[in-house]
Amino acid sequence: xxxxxxxxxxxxxxxxxxxxxxxxxxxxxxxxxxxxxxxxxxxxxxxxxxxxxxxxxxxxxxxxxxxxxxxxxxxxxxxxxxxxxxxxxxxxxxxxxxxxxxxxxxxxxxxxxxxxxxxxxxxxxxxxxxxxxxxxxxxxxxxxxxxxxxxxxxxxxxxxxxxxxxxxxxxxxxxxxxxxxxxxxxxxxxxxxxxxxxxxxxxxxxxxxxxxxxxxxxxxxxxxxxxxxxxxxxxxxxxxxxxxxxxxxxxxxxxxxxxxxxxxxxxxxxxxxxxxxxxxxxxxxxxxxxxxxxxxxxxxxxxxxxxxxxxxxxxxxxxxxxxxxxxxxxxxxxxxxxxxxxxxxxxxxx
Numbered sequence: 001x002x003x004x005x006x007x008x009x010x011x012x013x014x015x016x017x018x019x020x021x022x023x024x025x026x027x028x029x030x031x032x033x034x035x036x037x038x039x040x041x042x043x044x045x046x047x048x049x050x051x052x053x054x055x056x057x058x059x060x061x062x063x064x065x066x067x068x069x070x071x072x073x074x075x076x077x078x079x080x081x082x083x084x085x086x087x088x089x090x091x092x093x094x095x096x097x098x099x100x101x102x103x104x105x106x107x108x109x110x111x112x113x114x115x116x117x118x119x120x121x122x123x124x125x126x127x128x129x130x131x132x133x134x135x136x137x138x139x140x141x142x143x144x145x146x147x148x149x150x151x152x153x154x155x156x157x158x159x160x161x162x163x164x165x166x167x168x169x170x171x172x173x174x175x176x177x178x179x180x181x182x183x184x185x186x187x188x189x190x191x192x193x194x195x196x197x198x199x200x201x202x203x204x205x206x207x208x209x210x211x212x213x214x215x216x217x218x219x220x221x222x223x224x225x226x227x228x229x230x231x232x233x234x235x236x237x238x239x240x241x242x243x244x245x246x247x248x249x250x251x252x253x254x255x256x257x258x259x260x261x262x263x264x265x266x267x268x269x270x271x272x273x274x275x276x277x278x279x280x281x282x283x284x285x286x287x288x289x290x291x292x293x294x295x296x297x298x299x300x301x302x303x304x305x306x307x308x309x310x311x312x313x314x315x316x317x318x319x320x321x322x323x324x325x326x327x328x329x330x331x332x333x334x335x336x337x338x339x340x341x342x343x344x345x346x347x348x349x350x
């Protein structure tokens with residue numbers, strides 16, 4: 001039986017490394033096997049401290065959010081200007097295009113900015129959804145009361161990331177190994193918290209995710225954006241592992257060679273740790289970024305290292321961020337290539 005329906009993950013997710021030149025309009029071209037016109041673009045300066053730039057085609061690429069802060073959305077024409085059929089154009093802001101600085105851009109494809117009204121929930125949403133890749137961008141206006149919001153995926157999402165665009169609410173996130181009353185915050189090192197008012201103590205369904213009375217997910221009259229992902233075999237996987245406190249750490253089977261892996265300990269306060277296969281083209285993967293920090297990338301060895309393998313990843317460190325003994329860690333991963341193609345043919349190991 002075929003292992004995946006997505007033989008080329010680069011049609012739906014790509015990472016691009018580039019160097020800014022200081023021009024007011026800098027076109028960046030993706031290098032994957034398929035052309036990708038991105039709908040969610042997440043950019044981080046690599047060589048110096050700087051907050052991220054998060055933009056998408058639903059809100060408009062001139063609308064910026066930062067994962068390191070709870071700051072409300074701002075409007076700028078200097079970060080991301082537009083998306084093209086195989087890339088995007090940035091301005092000369094320090095977050096995206098300063099002369100001589102290096103950047104990484106993580107990009108996901110949805111529907112090219114084409115949105116529809118969704119009335120599946122008690123709160124009407126505006127959605128663009130790519131059901132093949134399991135990715136939707138959801139916009140809604142908070143009510144301050146318990147409610148449900150249509151996400152357009154047709155199956156239950158395994159990862160929901162939500163931000164109040166108008167206020168200073170946290171980046172509230174839920175992942176499929178958490179209970180309905182639990183939440184994490186992307187801008188924070190905090191452990192998982194008992195937050196029944198975030199998701200109204202309810203896990204997402206095939207049509208809606210739930211929100212409670214927490215300001216970070218449902219402040220009255222505030223505009224929100226939520227990025228929702230459903231797991232797709234051979235392309236994306238969201239799960240957890242238990243640390244063993246050893247340099248010979250856990251192996252996590254994904255069913256694909258990862259292009260992007262985000263890890264967070266849920267038991268105690270620790271940084272989020274993010275790897276991609278462009279910054280780390282060879283094993284051992286030692287260069288990482290933390291979405292909750294403005295810091296430059298960290299390339300120190302012996303500190304939060306993993307091997308990115310043909311069918312998953314293996315933790316090769318014993319510290320608290322990645323592998324504290326007996327502690328729980330969640331992961332979110334997207335593929336570089338499936339372990340087995342739709343024709344049942346094994347792909348080349350790393």
